[in-house]
Amino acid sequence: MAQNKQKRGPMQFLQFGVIGFANAAIDIGTLNLLLLLFHTDAKGLLLLYNTIAYTLAVANSYYWNVIITFKRSAEGSNRQRILFIVQGLVSLGVNNLIFLGVNELLQLIGINNWLQYNVAKGMAMFLSFLASFFMVKYVVFRDYGKRYIDEKN
Known part of the structure; x- marks a missing residue:
């Protein structure tokens, strides 16, 4: 059983990563589409575009990670949905802060928009x-009850 637990972590990270590539395509594709259609240099609009792009990617992430990556521990409960939304908001904050911060740094260097x-x-x-x-992995889809049952068997 211990060997199964060890394999699950790296495998989950790999599955999460593959789904992450699809999310990245949605995220960066949406941002670039919005910039192509409604070009702007205004920080407020850039933040809005980034938020829209990230939100679409997170919705895709939830769907596929529930079905594939965390299917053993995904219950579809309200608790898990709320925790997923909370982590999504925290990750959105990280994403927006880095996006705006790196934009500022690159703007000082003079790289094209x-x-x-x-x-x-x-x-x-x-x-x-x-x-x-x-x-x-460790908050939203934490395997509380199933882990106890697995350890007993």
Whole structure:
């Protein structure tokens, strides 16, 4: 049983990562589409665009991670949904702070806007991905009851 637990962690991270690539495509694709259709340099609109893009990716993440990555511990309970929303808001905060912060730094260097926004988005996605994985694994879909039953068998 201990060996199964050890394999589950890396496998979950791999599954979460694969789903994360799809989320990244949704996230960065939505941001770039919004920038293409409604170009702006205004921080407020950039924050709005980033929030819309991230929210779509998080919705996709919830759906696929419940079905694949955390199917053993996903109950579909209100508690899990609320915790997922809370972690999503925390990860959104991390994502927005990094996105705006890196944008500011890159603007000082004088990089063109398109590259600036995409580099900042990439860094924001990576760091919020890490934060999200650990919150989802150890808080949202924590395997309380099933772990006790598994240990007894």
